[in-house]
Amino acid sequence: MNTETLNALKQVNSLIAQLQDSLRDTNLTPQEKGLIQKAINDQMDIQDTLIQDTLQAMVDKINAANTDLQDLITKMQKTSDKLAKLAAGIKKVSDVVGALAEITTKAMSAGLLGGA
Amino acid sequence: MNCIRTRIVPIVLFASLTLSGCAVLTDSQVKNINAFAATAKGYCAFPSAVLRQRADFHLHSELVVASQFTDPDAIDHRLDAARKSYNGSIQMSSKFDLSLQLIQQYAGLLTKLSSAQYITDLSAPTASLGENLSSLVNIYNSKVKDTLPSGLGASISKVVLLIGKTLTRHKQTAALKEFVLAADTLVQVTTRNLITVLDGESFTDAKGNTFPSLQSLLATEKDFFMQSYRRVVFGDHTRINYESIKFYYDELTAYDNTELARQAIVQAAKGLAKAHAQLAINVREKKDLKDIIAQTQQLITDVQSVGNIFAGLPNPIKLP
Numbered sequence: 192m193n194t195e196t197l198n199a200l201k202q203v204n205s206l207i208a209q210l211q212d213s214l215r216d217t218n219l220t221p222q223e224k225g226l227i228q229k230a231i232n233d234q235m236d237i238q239d240t241l242i243q244d245t246l247q248a249m250v251d252k253i254n255a256a257n258t259d260l261q262d263l264i265t266k267m268q269k270t271s272d273k274l275a276k277l278a279a280g281i282k283k284v285s286d287v288v289g290a291l292a293e294i295t296t297k298a299m300s301a302g303l304l305g306g307a
Numbered sequence: 308m309n310c311i312r313t314r315i316v317p318i319v320l321f322a323s324l325t326l327s328g329c330a331v332l333t334d335s336q337v338k339n340i341n342a343f344a345a346t347a348k349g350y351c352a353f354p355s356a357v358l359r360q361r362a363d364f365h366l367h368s369e370l371v372v373a374s375q376f377t378d379p380d381a382i383d384h385r386l387d388a389a390r391k392s393y394n395g396s397i398q399m400s401s402k403f404d405l406s407l408q409l410i411q412q413y414a415g416l417l418t419k420l421s422s423a424q425y426i427t428d429l430s431a432p433t434a435s436l437g438e439n440l441s442s443l444v445n446i447y448n449s450k451v452k453d454t455l456p457s458g459l460g461a462s463i464s465k466v467v468l469l470i471g472k473t474l475t476r477h478k479q480t481a482a483l484k485e486f487v488l489a490a491d492t493l494v495q496v497t498t499r500n501l502i503t504v505l506d507g508e509s510f511t512d513a514k515g516n517t518f519p520s521l522q523s524l525l526a527t528e529k530d531f532f533m534q535s536y537r538r539v540v541f542g543d544h545t546r547i548n549y550e551s552i553k554f555y556y557d558e559l560t561a562y563d564n565t566e567l568a569r570q571a572i573v574q575a576a577k578g579l580a581k582a583h584a585q586l587a588i589n590v591r592e593k594k595d596l597k598d599i600i601a602q603t604q605q606l607i608t609d610v611q612s613v614g615n616i617f618a619g620l621p622n623p624i625k626l627p
Contacts, residue, residue, distance in 0.1 A: 195517050197509055207531075207535070211372070211539060214375055215538070228378050232381055239391075242392070245518045246396060248516065249518070250399060250403060252503070252504050253402075253405075253497070254405050256406065256496045256497045257406055260413065260490075261409060263413065263486065263490055264413055267420060268416060270486075271416065271419055274478060277474070281474075285464070288467075292436075292442070292460075293442070296442045296443045299450065
């Protein structure tokens with residue numbers, strides 16, 4: 192069902208306006224006043240519902256792509272972690288080679304390598 | 308000498324050029340990424356503020372309506388409904404910001420992925436590697452006749468850094484291109500939906516139902532407030548006084564300010580979409596030729612300096 196909420200809202204507002212005008216009649220009996228006030232309340236409740244439905248539709252539309260955005264963000268974070276691990280891996284290799292060079296240097300200084 | 312020079316230098320050059328080739332981010336691309344990220348990070352025009360204000364307006368309208376009632380039950384009913392409606396609206400208002408907050412998170416990660424931090428981290432370990440290798444070279448030289456170039460240690464560590472940097476940059480670039488192009492669709496759809504909901508007369512949901520936009524809703528609610536207040540308050544001469552007039556004036560001013568805020572939010576969303584579209588174009592396009600030449604020249608210079616050192620090596624390197 193295709194609903195035109197804006198038109199519905201305007202119709203409700205127009206009806207409330209008419210009822211408010213009626214309520215200003217000083218010749219109304221208490222019972223009549225009570226009925227008009229109830230009618231205004233009913234229309235205001237409909238107004239509230241129309242507005243809440245509208246706000247919900249707004250939220251749903253704005254957030255339609257959120258799941259995909261969140262997935263992308265998760266993927267990017269994983270990539271960032273991988274890049275950090277890559278740098279750490281390269282660091283490890285250079286640390287190992289560096290340590291090896293240090294050990295060899297000390298061994299050669301002590302005459303343990305390379306003969307006399 | 309020939310063995311090392313003819314093998315190591317070409318391998319290093321080939322590896323580096325293959326890895327970097329056309330995949331390195333240019334300065335202008337990094338600049339665009341940072342420009343977009345700054346736009347997104349500084350984005351503070353969140354719709355929730357307007358929605359909270361709207362909730363306040365509606366509450367005041369409900370109270371104006373109730374103020375005409377004489378029946379206590381009717382008054383209670385209206386106040387209960389008004390409270391429920393207000394609470395519901397306030398709760399929903401924060402959901403209007405979710406998608407923009409996700410875009411901000413994405414922008415933050417974009418900055419992180421495009422930064423030099425991964426490459427900078429490599430410089431420290433290879434510096435110590437260079438020192439250790441240099442010590443080894445010095446010791447070796449003290450024990451042999453055919454000495455190695457004194458800068459050999461530093462050059463080897465430079466090669467490690469160069470290859471490491473190039474490999475990392477290649478992966479960074481590939482990732483950034485993938486993410487920016489994938490994100491562009493989402494950013495454009497999200498900002499378009501936001502603008503459609505906030506601006507214009509109406510929007511349609513996924514099922515084809517038509518709803519008023521926020522612009523229409525605010526205008527309708529302002530009109531309702533004005534008509535109701537004039538009828539209920541100004542229509543009763545006993546209720547016309549400074550306070551009632553001031554309240555009316557303040558409320559209308561607040562409506563106008565809220566409308567201006569709504570317009571600013573729409574403009575900010577359009578700006579965000581434009582910035583990201585530009586970024587996507589920049590990433591997709593062929594790079595500026597000047598940038599390519601400059602980067603390739605630097606790469607060749609780096610590798611050549613390493614090559615020159617290797618050129619001076621004795622062949623083979625004899626054990627002391």
